[in-house]
Amino acid sequence: MAITRRMFLKRGALSGVAAASIVTGSKKAAASITATDEYGSIIDLTKCDGCINYDRPFCLAACKDKNKDNFPEPEKPIMDYWPQTKHEDWSDKRDLTDRLTPYNWIYVQHLEVEYQGKKIQVHVPRRCMHCDNPACAGLCPFGVNNKMPEGPVIIDTDICMGGAKCRDVCPWEIPQRQAGVGLYKKIAPKFAGGGVMYKCDMCYDLILKGEEPACVGVCPQNAIMFGPKKEMQEYARNWAKTNQGYIYGDVENGGTSTFYLSSLPFTAINKAIKEQEVDGKPGRPTMEVGIENYLEEPASLAKGLVIAPLAGVMAAGLTAYKIMQGGAGDEDDQA
């Protein structure tokens, strides 16, 4: 990891391109990535037109193409999750693009948002937000989902057991499960495990090479920008201030690496998303404003873990004192 960061440093120093150029979203931006620990992105909804004049959105097509070798190839027939009589299999629906699936890590939701009496077309590309303190990673029981120093939250698909807990604790239920693949097949496939969880990995391999994610440069509207997270955040906040616009992702879930910009409030956008809900199943995330992190409540309980040992030692001191004073009911007191 250190080598990578040095590499970025070198690139940054050599290119000498001002940070301002990073947010242009052009292909050149990749070369100007400077030394930093963390990357982030901006999705500008005022620019995104959902590629409605095309077959499918460019970002989605680029993602599918870039990750074609990363998609699951399950062995069939796939077993049910005993004792349940179901399993999650998307392998026959690989071309589905209107939701997140193990074969579709970004999708664009086309909305008609009602705001101040007007109906406005809004297109929202959705994928993993790469949170600052991701509950999906923090609560993975096998420790195979991690927040990398460069920003992406990455599931190790070689060891993932497919319990889908990450999806349950994600405020947007982003990770999607495919049965019939992964480590569980080698252990007790009938009784434990459920497959492997898949989601956007911020094109981690490309980031390590000093390049930007596949979805960024292909956008015909330059609606997706990529760069050091701090700069993305700063840009988003300045933009919101000057344009009296709205940001989604800066405070949500305790902070993320993705900043959506919109001239409409996200409460209105969220309402439109909810109206479009089809089956209530994960894969078409909502945009609840200010949604809280799953780990917040346990974090406040954690203080108790510091107090506990101190209380223990104090109580023991008291007990020992009583025993030394010759308290009744002790083994030395076999009257």
Next chain:
Amino acid sequence: MKMIRHNLAIRFTHWVTALSIFVLLFTGFGQMPMYRRYNVDTLPGLKWSSDFLITLNIHYIAAAILIFISLYYLAYLLFTKRWDILPKKGDVKESLIIMAAMVGLAKEPDNDKFLAEQRLAFAVTAFSVLILIITGLLKVYKNLPMVSFSAKTIFWLAQLHNLFTFILLFSIIIHLLAFLYKDNRFLVPSMFTGKISRSYVEQRHKLWLARIEGEQVPANVVVEVLDDNINTVAKEENEEIIEEIDDIMEKTNEAEGIEL
């Protein structure tokens, strides 16, 4: 006649430990996502079991209780210097003899307060609890905002925590299975009442009995016994007698080289 085997502090430690570990195991397995899959949450009163937030919060609370009681016990051992439960040299060999004796192949050796196999089992259990507390605390710490560990550290923390959960579970099962053996069953009530029959101790724990009632009875024990006996005597007399006894004890102890 009954004898005291476990004082209140030990019984408190044992049952608080047992209860917190039971809760930790149940809520810990709940972190595995399994209660919904295996329909545990459809059982009456267990609907909450598949809610990760509820089980995680309970896991933290029970962990705080386990840490409290572990430190309480550790400090108790350090303050009272009662090391009977810790393994001694030769315990492995002695446990093998005890196990052979269980099936009639050998004669059970004279035991101290605890059997060699109990001391060994304690070591395994205590070590597992220690590893679980350390890895658990680190897992809690890494989930706080602004804290991040490397992917490798997180992976090994999870593996260690899970592995020692199974070792602890295994040691608890062995602990409970030990009571299938009839002779061990006499010990069960003592963890509730603290008391055990003297005849059982005379038969099976000769070394312990010799230690607490042997020729070298510590002077303070004698004083306590006498203290109890003179409770009924009038107060002034009482004090006089205590002074006298103290004098006698001091002289005897000096003569015998026992430190008060």
